Amino acid sequence: MTVKRRPGRRPGSVDTRGEILAAARTVFAEKGFDKATVRGIARQAQVDPALVHHYFDTKEGMFAQAMHLPINPEEVVPAILEGPREEVGERMVRLLLKLTSEDSARQPVIALLRSAMTNEAALVMLREFMTNAVLFRVADGLGVPHLRIEAAFAQMFGLVMARYVLQLEPLASADDEELVELVAPTIQRYLTG
Amino acid sequence: MTVKRRPGRRPGSVDTRGEILAAARTVFAEKGFDKATVRGIARQAQVDPALVHHYFDTKEGMFAQAMHLPINPEEVVPAILEGPREEVGERMVRLLLKLTSEDSARQPVIALLRSAMTNEAALVMLREFMTNAVLFRVADGLGVPHLRIEAAFAQMFGLVMARYVLQLEPLASADDEELVELVAPTIQRYLTG
Numbered sequence: 428m429t430v431k432r433r434p435g436r437r438p439g440s441v442d443t444r445g446e447i448l449a450a451a452r453t454v455f456a457e458k459g460f461d462k463a464t465v466r467g468i469a470r471q472a473q474v475d476p477a478l479v480h481h482y483f484d485t486k487e488g489m490f491a492q493a494m495h496l497p498i499n500p501e502e503v504v505p506a507i508l509e510g511p512r513e514e515v516g517e518r519m520v521r522l523l524l525k526l527t528s529e530d531s532a533r534q535p536v537i538a539l540l541r542s543a544m545t546n547e548a549a550l551v552m553l554r555e556f557m558t559n560a561v562l563f564r565v566a567d568g569l570g571v572p573h574l575r576i577e578a579a580f581a582q583m584f585g586l587v588m589a590r591y592v593l594q595l596e597p598l599a600s601a602d603d604e605e606l607v608e609l610v611a612p613t614i615q616r617y618l619t620g
Numbered sequence: 621m622t623v624k625r626r627p628g629r630r631p632g633s634v635d636t637r638g639e640i641l642a643a644a645r646t647v648f649a650e651k652g653f654d655k656a657t658v659r660g661i662a663r664q665a666q667v668d669p670a671l672v673h674h675y676f677d678t679k680e681g682m683f684a685q686a687m688h689l690p691i692n693p694e695e696v697v698p699a700i701l702e703g704p705r706e707e708v709g710e711r712m713v714r715l716l717l718k719l720t721s722e723d724s725a726r727q728p729v730i731a732l733l734r735s736a737m738t739n740e741a742a743l744v745m746l747r748e749f750m751t752n753a754v755l756f757r758v759a760d761g762l763g764v765p766h767l768r769i770e771a772a773f774a775q776m777f778g779l780v781m782a783r784y785v786l787q788l789e790p791l792a793s794a795d796d797e798e799l800v801e802l803v804a805p806t807i808q809r810y811l812t813g
Contacts, residue, residue, distance in 0.1 A: 537737075540737075541737050541738065543785070543786070544730075544733075544734050544737065544785060545734065550785075550786070550787075553786065554786050554787065554788060557786070557788070558788060558789075562788075573789075573790055574790045574791060574794055574798070574802070575802070577782060577788050577790070577791040578779070578791070578802050578803060580778070580782060580788070581775065581778035581779040581781070581782040581791070582774065582775045582778055582806070583778070584778040584781060584782060585773070585774035585775055585776070585777040585778025585779070585781065586771070586774040586778070588774070588777060588778065588781065589770060589773060589774040589777060592736070592737060592743075593736070593743070593746070593747050593750070594743075594747065595747060595750070595751060595755075595770050595773070596751075596766075597766055597767050597770070598767060598770040598771070598774070601767055605767070609767070609768070609771050609810070610771060612809070613775070613806045613809070613810075616805070616806070617802070617806075
């Protein structure tokens, strides 16, 4: 079932991509991440699903862009899985530090988290995205139980919260190498220990 | 400088303790934890400082009670420090699981955290309490750098957030023994590794 675009709109008109993302935000908030579909988002945006696919390869990538997240699972998951297994902890911590080092990258994550703490729909959306699009893919790629990837996530999530929300010192000002040395063995142990 | 109680109020009247706690909440929110004083709280409550001391042994205990926190540093810090050093990780994780197992104990913590994410005064108050009244006392008692106790805190804080705010499964439903086995070695390594 295709839904016609509004009259006078051309594919690739200046704001089509932006309108698809706005529609995606609405649909993700209403349905959660798992139940949202490209077709449903196309319907909400009043465009053909093929046009959505023209702009966005996957639902995961669309979610990341709709929420302005610095984490696109299509890039992050392979980056974690590629490389020596005995260095996966270090790769994950370095990636986390890189992704959270820019204020402009952190703000949308913290905004989404703030919503999740007060709004059930935002919570469901964030949880489904984090687990099904990111954590479980890494765990399954490594052959690790889901409980262990979630323990690793808890450490990394707590690190970001303690540094950038609670702003605990000396943690907030610690340099990257010091944090890698401190935290990478924790992540490594959860995933391969 | 003593400030007279309002006329007609007797020490020990039904709501004196509650009024001191209400005054404490106001003063902590305005001054933060570090700069708030028993004298200032007594002034706000219009009672004699001795009366505040009659109800509350320490500023730390008063803060915990004013915020309805399940963590009274006067009890928690010695409980962590007492006992074999090689089991401090396990003691901390067991204590955390015990303190957060009751819904009624978790709710005030999550409420305070929610405030801290949107309100600078609440953030300062929470941060000063967490570091100066709890974490640094444990670190100093063990002779451990503050950075390491904060890494341990980040793991435990992330664990509580992932279980009770994000409600990630299977982590949220994991049993205590499984979590102790998984997370206690992390805390132990930060503190004595």
